[in-house]
Each structure stands twice: as structure tokens, then as C-alpha cells.
Amino acid sequence: xxxxxxxxxxxxEGDQEAFCLLARSYQRRIYxxxxxxxxxxxxxxxxxxxxxxxxxxxxxxxxxEAGFYTWLRRITVNTFLNHQREMKTMYSSGKKAFRLGEMxxxxxxxxxxxxxxxxxxxxxxxxxxVEKVMEGLSELTAxxxxxxxxxxxxxxxxxxxxxxxxxxxxxxxxxxxxAINRLRERLGVKFTAAEDVxxxxxxxx
Amino acid sequence: MHDCVKTRELLVDLVFDELGxxxxxxxxxxxxxxxxxxxxxxxxxxxxxxxxxVTETAMPEESYxxxYETRLRERLRHERPSWTRRLAxxxxxxxxxxxxPLPVAVGLAMVFLAIGWWTWQRRQVVGPSPGxxxxxxxxxxxxxxPESHDEVIAxxxxxxxxxxxxxxxxxxxxxxxxxxxxxxxxxxxxKKVEDVTVSRGSDQSLIAASLxxxxxxxxxxxxxxxxxxxxxxxxxxxxxxxxxxxxxxxxRRLLYQNILLRRDxxxxxxxxxxxxxxxxxxxxxxxxxxxxxxxxxxxxxxRERLQRKELIASLQISxxxxxxxxxxxx
Numbered sequence: 001x002x003x004x005x006x007x008x009x010x011x012x013e014g015d016q017e018a019f020c021l022l023a024r025s026y027q028r029r030i031y032x033x034x035x036x037x038x039x040x041x042x043x044x045x046x047x048x049x050x051x052x053x054x055x056x057x058x059x060x061x062x063x064x065e066a067g068f069y070t071w072l073r074r075i076t077v078n079t080f081l082n083h084q085r086e087m088k089t090m091y092s093s094g095k096k097a098f099r100l101g102e103m104x105x106x107x108x109x110x111x112x113x114x115x116x117x118x119x120x121x122x123x124x125x126x127x128x129x130v131e132k133v134m135e136g137l138s139e140l141t142a143x144x145x146x147x148x149x150x151x152x153x154x155x156x157x158x159x160x161x162x163x164x165x166x167x168x169x170x171x172x173x174x175x176x177x178x179a180i181n182r183l184r185e186r187l188g189v190k191f192t193a194a195e196d197v198x199x200x201x202x203x204x205x
Numbered sequence: 206m207h208d209c210v211k212t213r214e215l216l217v218d219l220v221f222d223e224l225g226x227x228x229x230x231x232x233x234x235x236x237x238x239x240x241x242x243x244x245x246x247x248x249x250x251x252x253x254x255x256x257x258x259v260t261e262t263a264m265p266e267e268s269y270x271x272x273y274e275t276r277l278r279e280r281l282r283h284e285r286p287s288w289t290r291r292l293a294x295x296x297x298x299x300x301x302x303x304x305x306p307l308p309v310a311v312g313l314a315m316v317f318l319a320i321g322w323w324t325w326q327r328r329q330v331v332g333p334s335p336g337x338x339x340x341x342x343x344x345x346x347x348x349x350x351p352e353s354h355d356e357v358i359a360x361x362x363x364x365x366x367x368x369x370x371x372x373x374x375x376x377x378x379x380x381x382x383x384x385x386x387x388x389x390x391x392x393x394x395x396k397k398v399e400d401v402t403v404s405r406g407s408d409q410s411l412i413a414a415s416l417x418x419x420x421x422x423x424x425x426x427x428x429x430x431x432x433x434x435x436x437x438x439x440x441x442x443x444x445x446x447x448x449x450x451x452x453x454x455x456x457r458r459l460l461y462q463n464i465l466l467r468r469d470x471x472x473x474x475x476x477x478x479x480x481x482x483x484x485x486x487x488x489x490x491x492x493x494x495x496x497x498x499x500x501x502x503x504x505x506x507x508r509e510r511l512q513r514k515e516l517i518a519s520l521q522i523s524x525x526x527x528x529x530x531x532x533x534x535x
Contacts, residue, residue, distance in 0.1 A: 016281050023277060031273070032264060041265070049277050056281055061307075126262040133259045151221055152253060158223060177217045184252040 004068060011059050019059065023052050026069060030076055036149055037080055037142070039134045051079045073154060077146070077164045084142040129187070136186035140179055147172055148179035207235055212242045220249050416477045421466050422524050424459070428485055429520035431455050435492055436511060439504035449495060449504075456492035463489055481523060488516060 004025070010018035030051055035044035054075050062071055137145050147165060150156045151172070158169045165172075212235045218224045219232050236243040417425070435452045463486050470478035491507050511517060 016278070019281065020274060020278055024274065027270070027273065027277075028264065032260065035263060036260060045273065045276070049273075049280055052277055053280060053284055056284060126259070129255070129259040130263040133256055133263070152256070173217050176221060180217070180220065180249045180252055183256055184248050187252050187255050 005064075008059070008062065008064070008068060011056070012062070016056075019056055022068070023055075026072060027052070029069075030072070033076060033149055033153060034080075036134075036137060036153070037145055038083075039138055047079065047083055050083075051076045054079055074164065077150065080142075080146055081165070084146070087142065132186045133183065136182040137179075139182045139186075140175075143167070144175040144178055147175040151176055152179075207238050207242075209239060209242055212236065212239065213245060216242070216246050216249060219246065220253065416475070417481070417523060418466075418469075418478070421470070421478055421482070424462055424466055425481070425485075425520045426524035427455075428459050428463070428489065429517055429524055431459060431492075432488065432511060432517050432520070436508055436517070439508050449492075449499065453493055453495055456489050460486070460489040460493050481519070484514065485516065485520070 004022065007018045007022045011022055027048065031044055031048045034048040034051070035041060038044050038047055051072070055072055058075065062068070137148075140148065143165060147161055147167075150161045150164065151158075156164070158172045161167075161172045162169045212232070215224070215228075215232050215235075219229065222229075224232060236246055431452055435449070435456075438448055438452065441448075463482055467479055467482040467486065470476075470482060488507065488511065495503065
């Protein structure tokens with residue numbers, strides 16, 4: 001296994017192969033962010049690859065002061081924000097429905113007509129949940145969506161997010177509150193009081 | 206006392222683990238006492254948990270990634286290397302530029318700025334050559350031809366003929382240096398440089414003023430007065446040594462000034478001024494270096510050269526102030 005530092009050095013010298021190996025380590029993470037941000041698999045691929053192209057252009061300036069992924073995440077956020085501006089220009093309405101039918105076919109799901117009916121139904125059930133999540137995200141603005149992803153998936157602090165997105169900490173908190181509420185409504189999560197008590201007891205431990 | 210509004214404000218911080226240990230403990234205690242707040246908190250955390258489970262299934266299958274990588278490689282192949290990389294490749298082994306492009310770029314910019322500033326400063330000091338448009342613009346506008354008996358002392362050009370202007374400038378300088386004026390012809394069959402008569406009293410002073418700086422003109426004036434004084438004093442037979450002390454002292458001061466002005470004219474490329482000052486310098490030097498009791502032959506030699514070169518007359522012309530400043534003073 002080649003060390004990341006070596007790959008970075010080689011990539012800085014213009015070695016595309018080394019850069020691709022670097023990308024392989026993080027491409028799923030970046031893609032997942034892009035997918036939840038755009039809510040479209042094709043757009044997610046374009047956007048995530050745009051991130052890699054930008055990273056490739058800029059890797060000469062990477063000095064290792066922060067971790068490689070921290071540096072890459074900065075590029076990702078900037079690319080997403082630019083994408084957001086472009087989308088605002090292109091479409092008057094930023095809302096986009098995430099449609100299961102458009103997203104995956106049976107073949108893409110790895111299903112065959114001969115597959116047992118139960119497995120088929122389970123998969124469809126999962127896809128419906130995905131659709132609900134994506135719909136919940138689509139009810140957020142692009143900025144709120146990005147803030148939510150940076151917090152929940154990337155674990156960035158309020159201050160880091162505020163700085164990256166050039167907003168106040170209050171805006172970050174509001175966006176997160178709104179995002180969770182949308183997801184909760186879409187997923188229809190409800191609990192009983194008995195479950196709640198045990199939950200708190202577990203948390204306190 | 207439990208406050209639902211305040212507690213719910215903390216829920217986001219609690220869910221995303223943005224509270225400190227003590228604040229977190231207090232918030233959980235508050236939740237324990239309020240089923241509604243607790244239900245909301247629980248629904249929030251579980252919504253996130255479901256979100257995580259769901260998003261895992263939204264990710265593409267393993268078979269998707271080789272294609273993704275191929276497409277990325279394809280896009281990278283069409284990507285041109287950055288300018289720093291290309292520059293570093295061309296320079297060869299100049300890794301510093303590729304690694305730290307900003308400091309290197311700033312350094313290069315500062316070097317270019319310094320060179321630019323130095324060049325600009327140099328241009329300011331040196332100025333254009335005598336043949337350049339600078340001289341042409343500084344050459345005085347030819348005056349109307351005088352009606353009566355004016356002496357022809359120089360050739361002045363038509364305003365649109367730069368070569369003729371240069372001829373004029375050099376001929377004027379030659380006159381100021383005590384040389385006989387000459388008419389230059391451009392060659393057989395070529396256009397003849399027009400001679401224009403200018404009056405000694407007005408136009409000549411205009412030409413002189415256009416060629417020399419005010420400081421040089423004042424210097425010529427002082428030199429002329431000193432040389433007159435020297436000529437008159439040296440002509441007296443049986444002159445006491447102290448009688449020339451003032452001229453010697455003044456000549457030393459004028460010599461230093463002359464050297465400075467000559468160098469200045471040389472740097473500015475002002476050939477007429479340089480020539481005039483060069484012709485004056487040997488006299489100033491000779492007078493300044495005269496012994497306490499100079500012999501009559503020494504004085505006579507200097508006086509004779511002064512007369513032969515018509516230096517005092519030339520200085521008088523060159524130090525003459527224009528009567529009407531109708532042109533640019535350099």
C-alpha cells in the first residue's frame with residue numbers, strides 16, 4: 001500500500017496515476033456528498049468529478065498544512081457553492097423531485113425477474129425510503145442541504161461550516177433544525193413515551 | 206422549572222453533539238422531565254439514524270466504481286497541467302516554482318517592478334537622444350524672417366523635418382563652441398537644408414535657451430563675466446599676483462559646477478550643452494591652476510586661446526535670455 005504522502009508528492013509532479021489512486025481513497029465519500037446534495041446520480045457523478053478535476057489543478061498548491069481530506073473538502077464545498085450559483089442562474093426554481101424510476105432500473109438494482117419476490121420487495125422498500133429522504137432534502141435550499149451534509153456526514157463544527165459557507169453560526173443552526181424536521185416529517189418517525197425514557201437513560205450512560 | 210422553548214433550542218446542539226459535557230448532562234436531565242421534548246429529541250436522532258441507513262442503500266453498487274474511475278481518468282487526460290507545472294517542466298527541475306507558486310510569483314513580480322522602476326527612473330534622468338522627438342519638440346519654433354541685415358548664424362529647419370532640426374541644433378552648438386557655422390547639404394540631388402536667418406539679439410537667445418537648462422545658462426553667464434575679468438586683468442602689464450586671486454578662486458568654483466553640468470548634459474544626451482561645457486572646461490582649469498605669480502607668457506597663452514576660440518562671445522550668446530518666452534523651456 002503506497003502511503004498517501006508519496007501519492008500526493010507524485011501527483012504534485014503531474015503523475016495522473018498517483019492522483020487517481022488518491023481519488024480512489026475518497027471518491028465514495030465525495031460522491032455521497034454530491035449525491036445527497038444534488039439528489040441526482042448523474043449530476044452527482046459530474047459534480048464529484050468536477051471536484052477531482054479542481055483538486056488535480058490545485059494539488060501543486062497543497063502544502064500539507066492541513067490533512068489532505070480537509071483540503072479536498074474545502075475544494076468540495078467551493079465546488080458545491082459554485083454549482084449552487086450556477087443552478088440559481090439556470091433555473092428559477094431550485095426544487096427538484098427525486099424520482100425512483102429515473103434513478104435506477106431493476107438491472108441497476110442488481111435484480112432479475114427471477115429473483116425471489118421477497119428480496120425484490122425489500123429492495124423496493126429501501127428505494128422508497130431513499131426517495132423519501134431525497135424528497136426531504138429537496139425541500140431544503142441548496143445551502144441548507146450543504147450545511148446539513150457538512151454537519152451530519154462530515155462532522156464539521158458550527159464555526160467551520162459558518163466559515164466555509166460564509167454564513168453566521170445562527171444560520172447554520174437554523175438550517176440544521178430545518179433539515180432534521182424535514183427528514184423527520186418525511187420519514188414519519190414517531191415514538192412512545194416509554195421508549196423515550198429508556199433512550200435518555202441510554203444516552204446518559 | 207422546565208422551559209420547553211429553551212430546551213428545544215438546545216435540541217439541535219444536543220443531536221449534533223455541540224454541547225460540552227456539563228451542558229449535555231443538564232439538557233438530558235431536562236428531557237427526562239418533559240415527555241414532549243424527549244419525544245422530539247428522540248424523533249430527531251432517529252430521523253438521522255434512518256437517514257444514514259437509507260443513504261447507504263442510495264450509494265451505487267461496487268460495479269459502478271471502475272466505470273467512475275475510467276471516466277475520471279478520461280477527464281484528467283484531457284486536463285492540461287497547471288501553468289506552474291508547465292513552467293516548471295519547461296524550466297526543468299525548478300521544483301520550487303511548482304511547490305510554492307505564490308511566493309515565487311510575488312518575487313518575480315517584485316523583480317519586474319524593480320526593473321520597470323529603474324528603467325523609468327533612467328529614462329527620466331537620461332531623456333531621449335538628441336535625434337529623438339524630444340529634441341524636435343524642444344527646438345524653438347522658427348521665428349519670422351527679420352526684415353533687415355540680420356546675420357546668418359545657423360540653419361534652422363522646417364518644423365516637419367527632424368533631420369534638418371538635428372542639423373540646426375549641431376550647427377548652433379558649433380557656433381556656441383566658437384566654430385564657424387556651416388550649411389549642411391543632404392547630398393547631390395537631395396533636398397537642401399534651408400538656411401534661415403535669425404537675429405543675434407532675439408532668436409539666437411531663444412535657440413540657446415532651448416538647448417541649455419537655466420542653470421547652465423546662469424553658469425555660462427558667470428563664466429563669461431569671469432573670463433572677461435581675467436582677460437582685462439591679464440592684459441595689464443606688471444600685474445600683482447593677488448590681482449588674479451579672485452578669478453582663480455571663482456574659476457575653481459565654476460570648474461566644479463562645469464564638471465557637474467557637463468556630466469548632467471552627457472547623461473541627458475544633450476550634445477550641444479556637453480560640447481559647450483567641454484570647450485569651457487580647459488580654460489577654467491587653466492585659470493584655476495594658475496600659480497600665485499603667473500608668468501606673462503602663461504597669461505598670454507590663455508588669453509590668446511580665448512580670443513581664438515571666441516569663447517567669451519559664444520558664452521555671451523549662450524547666456525542671453527530670451528526676450529519673449531514663446532516656446533517650451535526644457
